[in-house]
Amino acid sequence: MQVFKEKTPLKVAIKAEKSKAKTIGLVPTMGALHHGHLSLVKQALQTCDRVIISIFVNPTQFDNPADLEKYPRTLEQDIKLLEEASDNLWVFTPTANELYGENISSEQFNFDGLDQVMEGKYRNGHFDGVGTIVKRFFTIVEPHKAFFGEKDFQQLQIVRKLTEKAGLPVEIIGCPILREDNGLARSSRNERLNLEQREKASFIYQTLLKTRELFGTKSADYIENWVKEQFKNHPVLKLEYFEIANTQTLKKINRKRKGHNYRAFIAAYAGDIRLIDNIALNNEE
Incomplete structure (x- = not known):
């Protein structure tokens, strides 16, 4: 399994895969992977020739600095988990500087009101941060398909709106919520x-x-x-x-x-x- 830290080598490798008519799937994550993430990976592997998992804790989607600081970061464990899942995976683990440069800030989006309710109402600027990072990953990876969990259903609908408005040729696939034995949504x-x-x-x-x-x-x-x-x-x-x-x-x-x-x-x-x-x-x- 290959691990890429920089976007340029990743883009070169993806271009080579596409030249062989391979279908590219993307599973964006913020790491601290669990069986819920693996269910997305499994679904991606069923329909894509090459699956890329991004692991990046995106600072622009946190409205609470303490929440960003406490967010679990378990990269070594995540990579081990993915290695056990399949040989057909690539992992992209960029730094904030690699993705944002010196200006770590969000773009402004019009999501036709999808971002003004529920999570958007309680987490100021959250979905501008989500839109910014998803758009950047789509630009770098240029996947044919991208996989998102329905636990974050509002985010899923916003990503669909983003691809529609930006004219991005990515098929957005929602994956069912995976739950713990007691019914708690995996997170x-x-x-x-x-x-x-x-x-x-x-x-x-x-x-x-x-x-x-x-x-x-x-x-x-x-x-x-x-x-x-x-x-x-x-x-x-x-x-x-x-x-x-x-x-x-x-x-x-x-x-x-x-x-x-x-x-x-x-x-x-x-x-x-x-x-x-x-x-x-x-x-x-």
Whole structure:
């Protein structure tokens, strides 16, 4: 397995692969890899001849400097995990200077309002940072396909909007959420949870499952109030937001409309560790 630290040698190697008509897949990550990431890699390997995994903790998508500082960095372990997964992988581990030069800042994007709700509402500038780094990786790698987890569903829709607006010839593929045995969505942040937090954080998924059940007969307002009540006295978790939104526009639901798909989105804190999750409430397109 080859590890590239600089973009120029990577681009040369990719060009050689494309000259042999090989399909290039990209799995962008911030490292601290877990089985959720490996499920994306596995899906990429099924449809691509060469899969590139980027490992880069992107500073421009963190609105909280403390969160950036605490984000787990386990590069040696990550590379070992990928080596065990497949021989057909390349890893790209650039520095911030390699990607940004001296000016580590975000571009400004118009995502047609997808970035103004939920995560965007609570994390100032987050999606401009995401858009900036994804666009740079797409420019460097020029993949045929890129794979993103549905745990970050809002991010997935924003990346789709980015490729559409910028006219980038990349097929964006959303991959199902992988969960721990208790239902907690797999995340690099889970490694920061203590035993009690990790156990009780399963409440998030349990709440989403009940939300899906209620969605058949109850209004969105009823469900939102019910969720807030469930979290009010929780011993470990503090709810930041809960919303039911249209899958395509991410706009908060007023009333259900036939032919539209909806998802429930949730963000909660266990101590200072922020956890997000979501679930489809009806048939997905």
